[in-house]
Amino acid sequence: MGTGAHVLPALEPGYDLVFNDGEPVEFEDDLDEFERLLSPGGMLVSANLFLGQYSVEVDGLEHASVYRERLLDEDKWITAMLQDGLALSILR
Numbered sequence: 001m002g003t004g005a006h007v008l009p010a011l012e013p014g015y016d017l018v019f020n021d022g023e024p025v026e027f028e029d030d031l032d033e034f035e036r037l038l039s040p041g042g043m044l045v046s047a048n049l050f051l052g053q054y055s056v057e058v059d060g061l062e063h064a065s066v067y068r069e070r071l072l073d074e075d076k077w078i079t080a081m082l083q084d085g086l087a088l089s090i091l092r
Helices: 004-010 024-037 061-071
Strands: 015-020 038-046 077-081 087-091
Touching: 004 024, 015 024, 024 038, 024 061, 038 061, 061 077, 061 087
Parallel strands: 015 038
Antiparallel strands: 038 087, 077 087
């Protein structure tokens, strides 16, 4: 157990499903790891993508913004934004 920065680099690629409920300050680095870990066609479920709607004091909101933009990159991901700050993304 630990942060994504400690756990994700040690994992081997080949996952079909990843759930991200991490800290916004780690979102960008974690997404790099998710792209490495997921098999093509694998699904990423992301939570807490719009924490700024609750408080602008949340650390890392700028990282959450970049994360959302990257998930909407149609060359790499097919993404559906859902209610409550959730997203379902398929790695191309």
